[in-house]
Amino acid sequence: MATRRDTLGILGAALGAIGTPLAWGRADPQDEPLKAIAARKGMRFGNAMGMQGDEKRRQRFYDPAYRALMARECGLLVAENEMKWQAVQPEAGPHRFAAVDDMFGWARREGMLLRGHTLLWQSPRWLPKWVNALDFSKQPAGAAESLLRQHIQAVCGHFGRDIISYDVINEAVNPQDGKLIGNVFAARMGALEQIDLAFHLAREAAPGAQLVYNDYMAPRAGDALHRAGVLELLASLKARGTPVDALGLQSHIASSDAMAGAAGRQAERAWRAFLDEVSGMGYALLITEFDVNDRELPAGFAERDAGAAALARDYLDLTLSYPKCRDLLLWGMADHVSWLQEWKGVERADGLPQRPTPFDSNLRAKPMRGAIAAAMRAMPGRAAL
Numbered sequence: 026m027a028t029r030r031d032t033l034g035i036l037g038a039a040l041g042a043i044g045t046p047l048a049w050g051r052a053d054p055q056d057e058p059l060k061a062i063a064a065r066k067g068m069r070f071g072n073a074m075g076m077q078g079d080e081k082r083r084q085r086f087y088d089p090a091y092r093a094l095m096a097r098e099c100g101l102l103v104a105e106n107e108m109k110w111q112a113v114q115p116e117a118g119p120h121r122f123a124a125v126d127d128m129f130g131w132a133r134r135e136g137m138l139l140r141g142h143t144l145l146w147q148s149p150r151w152l153p154k155w156v157n158a159l160d161f162s163k164q165p166a167g168a169a170e171s172l173l174r175q176h177i178q179a180v181c182g183h184f185g186r187d188i189i190s191y192d193v194i195n196e197a198v199n200p201q202d203g204k205l206i207g208n209v210f211a212a213r214m215g216a217l218e219q220i221d222l223a224f225h226l227a228r229e230a231a232p233g234a235q236l237v238y239n240d241y242m243a244p245r246a247g248d249a250l251h252r253a254g255v256l257e258l259l260a261s262l263k264a265r266g267t268p269v270d271a272l273g274l275q276s277h278i279a280s281s282d283a284m285a286g287a288a289g290r291q292a293e294r295a296w297r298a299f300l301d302e303v304s305g306m307g308y309a310l311l312i313t314e315f316d317v318n319d320r321e322l323p324a325g326f327a328e329r330d331a332g333a334a335a336l337a338r339d340y341l342d343l344t345l346s347y348p349k350c351r352d353l354l355l356w357g358m359a360d361h362v363s364w365l366q367e368w369k370g371v372e373r374a375d376g377l378p379q380r381p382t383p384f385d386s387n388l389r390a391k392p393m394r395g396a397i398a399a400a401m402r403a404m405p406g407r408a409a410l
C-alpha cells in the first residue's frame with residue numbers, strides 16, 4: 026500500500042523536474058515498457074483505442090507515433106467504442122465488424138492480446154435505438170432471449186478464440202440507489218435474469234474467454250450505494266451459479282478518490298472492504314479503464330501532473346496489492362485522445378483541457394507514467410498466467 030512518503034516523493038520528484046524537461050521527456054527508450062514490467066509480475070498491461078466517430082478519431086487511430094507508443098507499452102488492446110452494440114449493429118440486420126476488425130488486425134500483427142467491450146451495456150442510453158424500440162411483451166415468448174442470443178453469438182462467433190476476456194455486462198447498477206437498471210430485455214424477463222442469461226450465452230459462445238461484469242464504482246464516499254449495489258449483484262449472481270469470472274474496475278478516478286487525509290483514509294478503508302468482499306466471493310479483478318479526471322487539480326502542469334500521478338499511485342498501490350487483479354488497462358494513453366476532453370460534465374472550471382493519462386498530447390511521458398511503472402514494480406508478483 027502507498028505510504029504518504031510515496032505520494033510526497035512523486036510530488037517532489039515531479040516539481041523538481043521543472044526546468045529539466047528531459048526527466049519526463051518523450052518515453053525514454055531505455056525505460057522498461059509498461060507491458061514488460063507487468064509481465065515480470067504475472068500481469069498484463071493494455072489500453073483502449075478508438076477510431077469511430079469522426080475524422081479526427083480515425084486519424085488518431087492511424088497516427089504512426091501513437092501506434093508506436095501503444096505497441097511499445099501495451100500487450101493488450103480493447104476497442105473504446107467499436108465493439109459496442111450500437112457500433113456493430115446500428116440497425117436491425119447483419120452485424121458490421123469492419124472498424125473493429127481493422128483495429129484488431131493491427132493489434133494482432135503487433136502481437137497484442139484482445140479484450141472485448143462490451144456485449145451488453147445495460148442502460149438504454151447505450152443500446153441501439155431499434156433495440157430500445159422493441160416491445161417484447163407484444164412478441165412471442167422467447168423473443169427477447171432469442172435477440173440477446175443472436176447478438177452474443179454473432180459477436181463471439183465472429184471473434185472466436187481471439188478475445189481472451191469479455192465485458193459481458195457493462196454498468197448495470199444505478200449509482201444513485203444501487204438498484205439494477207432496466208432495459209427492454211429486463212422488462213420482459215427481469216434484470217437479474219437478463220444479466221444471468223447474457224453470461225450463460227457468453228459462456229456458451231466463448232467458452233475459453235474470461236467473463237467480466239464491468240462497472241465504475243470507485244473509492245469515493247459518494248459511491249457507497251454504487252459499491253453496495255455491485256456487491257449485491259455479484260452475490261446474487263454467485264448464488265444462481267451465473268458464470269461470471271471477474272469484476273472489471275473501470276477506475277475512472279478523480280480527486281474524490283484521494284487516499285490522503287481523514288476523508289482519504291475513509292475512502293481507502295471503503296475500497297479495501299469492497300475489494301475484500303469481491304475477492305472473498307471468488308471473483309478475479311481487473312482494472313479495465315484507468316484514467317484520472319483532474320478537474321479539481323490546479324491549472325499549472327507541474328502541480329497538476331504531480332497531483333494526478335499521486336492519485337494514480339495511491340489507487341494503483343492499493344488495488345494492485347490484490348494478486349487477483351491480473352490486468353491493467355488505460356482508457357486512452359495520451360491526453361489528446363482521452364474521452365474526458367469531450368465528456369459533458371467533467372470540464373475544468375478554467376476551461377483548460379484535462380491531462381488524464383500518462384502521456385501528454387505530444388506523447389511525452391508525464392509523472393503518471395512513472396507512477397504506474399512504480400506501482401507495478403512495487404506490487405506483489407502473481408503466479409504465471
Ligand code: XIL
Nearest residue numbers: 075105106142195239241275314364
Ligand atoms: C466512452 C467512450 O470513451 C466515449 O468515446 C463514448 O462517447 C462513450 O463511452 N465507461 C465505459 C466506456 O464502459 O465504454 C465508456 O467509453 C467510458 C465509461
